[in-house]
Amino acid sequence: MNVRVIALLTALPGLLVPAAAQQKMELWYWHHSYLTSTAAVQYSENLIDQAAAAGYTGLALWDTSVNALNLPGWPTQNVTYLQQVIEYANAKGLKVMPLVAPYGHSNDALRRNPNWAEGQRVTGTQFKVDAAGQTLQVMNSFPGLVNGGFESGATGWFAYGDPGTVLDTSVSHTGLASGLISGALNPSGNARFFQQLNVIPWRQYHLRMYIKTQNFAGFSQIQIFDSANWAINKIDHPFNLPANQDWTQVDVTFNSGASSTLYLLMGVWGGNSGNAWFDDISLEETALVYVLRRAGTPLKIYDPNNPATIYSEGADYNPISDPKFATNPTFDNDNWHTPMTVTLPSGTRLRPGQIVAMEHYAVQPIYNEAVGMCLTDAGVQGWMSDNAKAVAAVFPPSGGYFFGHDEMRHMNSCASCKAKGMTAGQLLAWSVGQTIGVFNTVSPGAPIYIWSDMFDPYHNAHDNFYFVEGDIAGSWQGLPANVAVMNWNLNNLKNSATWFSGTDPKQPVPHKQIIAGFYDGGNAAALAQTELSQVSGVPGIAGMMYTTWRDDYSQLQGFA
Template sequence: MKRAARAGYNGIALSDYKFNILDRMPERYFRNLAKVRDVASRLKLDIYPCVMPIGYSSGILAHDPNLAEGLPVKDALFIVRGKEAHLIAHPPVELRNGDFERVNGHRFIGWDFQDGIGISTFAEHSIVHSGTVAIRMENFRKGNKHGNCRVMQTVKVAPFRQYHVSVWIRSEVVSPADSIRILILAPDGMTLSYNDLKVKPTQSWREHHIVFNSLRYNHVRIYIGIWGGNRGRIWFDDARIEEVGFLNLLRRLGCPLVVRGEDGTIYEEGRDFEPVRDERMGMAPYIGHYEVYHKPPPLRLTPNSRIKDGERLRVSFYHTMLIYWGQVMCCLSEPKVYEILRDQIERVDAALKPKGFSMQHDEIRIANWCLACQRRKMTPGQLLADNVRRCVKIIRTVRPNAEIFVWSDMFDPHHNARDRYYLVNGTLEGSWEGLARDVIIVNWNFRKRHESMRWFAKRGHKQILAGYYDGNPMRIRTWLNDARNIEGIIGVMYTTWQHKYDDLEEFARAVGW
């Protein structure tokens, strides 16, 4: 803070996950927070706490993991065996030659597509996870000029079902390792999976998992491999797909569980089957955090259940989905979300008495699937407009004269406020209609900065330019030059996501402070 003050900065966007759970924090935390507040005051630095995590919602979900947005599973088949009912894939689902045992030279039989056969993809007979053959990938750019090295197979699925894909992976000095993926594409090109496999550059055999919902599709393309590979070697073996049941099962009014017989009988929870809970949902490793895959619980019958042994059940429910390294989005419609947000603002305001707040609406990648949202018959853009309007009202109620900031992307039609954005069900257009004119936009759309700055200026918003992004500190000059004739550009922010403050002073000099 002292360096920032000397360099000419006048405020801090203060981010701390604990702002979401102040009701659990010990007294010593508040003493330390008061010290930060007092030092900032002496240095004439205004504090703007980061609140309302709409997008990266773990802070909200720490109060109730069931508030996550849910994707629907419709009429999954469960068959009763004794006192338990287990999911049976219907239709049956499989990866042909998923164990990679059947080969013709270096071509893997059953796979519909294979990059660089005998050039970058090879039948490996020495290093295998099981059996006698694995697939080895290397020399990525010899087989594909872009460094893509993959196998692909089209698989028949049922619409609105949850599927788990796994594969064993071994790696050796791979770069970039985070580009090793299992990718699920719908026939129209929509990506259905965004799980990060977390493969290390060098590792021994390890099983990796992704989960996807088939949504409205009855076929998907499953890719396994690396995109943009530069160097190293990768081995894959024992790939498989299965339909799964109550994995990351959500239980709230907006995510109902329905169990019915194929004759139409609706069975009752507590009377015909025991209460269903996925005990690891939102508890991995602690409350509000989720894991891609674990063994889902079965459906257990009560002693006096009307459900018979051997009966075929059709089960509908909702599950949450992780994006990349663990992002989970909250529901935009559940009333409890807004109770939690109001409590957060009241507690943060009491602790810091800030000049304003920075709302964390950002990269909202799943929305408008659960029944709570669907019943409102609104587009995702309308739901988000309503959400941000309510969030601003909460802040204004607690601190009427607060300055309010929000990230630009979810309200920018030149960025993420658009149709076909990740797993959002519908268009996000119109989200900006919920923004009051006095909400200040923190604009990070450098790539389309001309269109973006003009868009928000035309709508009457003041803007802060979010520069740096752990790159060249001098690039802010380009942005400021392009902003010269745009009204309402009131400042810039040194924006780091890597806790990299080495360039704090150089950035200030580039701005001209």
């Protein structure tokens, strides 16, 4: 046990750590690995040696192989590698707690079946049967952007008034002009092009542009949000622009949701150096990009003039699915791809020139592997149950389980979730209860830990969180007192820790808390001191976790 952490914890007034409990203080570290080789095992064992020498008591294991344990054909050798590392850690005095239930960042599970992803509805998209009577063609309802090619001067893009955005008639992708973001004109402020978009609610849209850079450095992105409530964000997509690139096509997809008027902002936030040019910007209505096919995401084609007339899949149109799912069933590297063309069989009732409408569900892609899976789908529940059994067969229950309900940006959208008749917060509380039941069945009494953010009103448990439909408030009612909270709300730690301590009448259930600190934030030793001082006086603080998302273990000892 690390003496310095105990000293820091016991020295803080109000933490109320009795002498008999001091040896139970927890010091975890976030251990990222992919245990499918002897080299990966050796790397992990070396890291465990460092942690043991520094006084850590456990490692929280983030490893894709955990979610693959129930995958048919998963090599037994990989299971052996995992067992070897667990045994090695236990021999060094460290518990091993696997990250399970990947509801926030669900790519591991979605590789098994991408149709398990949570999807937003797309309603009323119109298609026209082509002249040959063989395919359905999307009818684009959007009239077009104003001055998408910057050929009409400053019209359409500069009303937001950010300095540093200018018209450039010396550089262009096509035509004679482009929009330029110049760091020389505004090195420290925002520089964004702006346009209002009039859209149809619950439709899927495709935005395309071309970008060229020269000696560019700065944070650049696209944001599209509701004109009446800027907290309702339709897309938040970083460009990750290189310093120098020739004209490069950039595509994104978004769902208009309940909005009819949107604001488009694209460019630089917080200043830049160098130049970035934008040109040939276009927006069109589309459909079937990442279309989902499962029971909770029904698809229907019907006559818009007589909605009771519904056409049959297989008889009137050939089966619909996204072929992308067969080749690359992940969403983080592909925000747009050309959707499938719906073809018609020979016996179809549809005739050339006929207009039909479609309702379907589709995934809204998001960066950093943050697409989440459905909370209610039977396939997801079955996978979760099978995975829990497989995990319990490998991991000692004393280490506990770490639930991955974190940064859940998709929730309460598909038909099966809506059928619950719950708010987003109630649905999440229900889901956590289901997950607790699954793991209690396979490992009765095993400790359970969970990330804090989705149950914290000072963090993500509120209305208008990314693509979640409805308010997440009340989610905390799904956490029984024996669930420990890994608190990573480092920007509002005092209020957050107080919330989970049970001393707030709005949340009276007391939880053991581990402060998930560092977060690649600088001097780990100083950060540990700061984080602990912020929770002075808050009951229930039981330890800390060195948390790195960059696999930076250089300060593992300093944090301890």
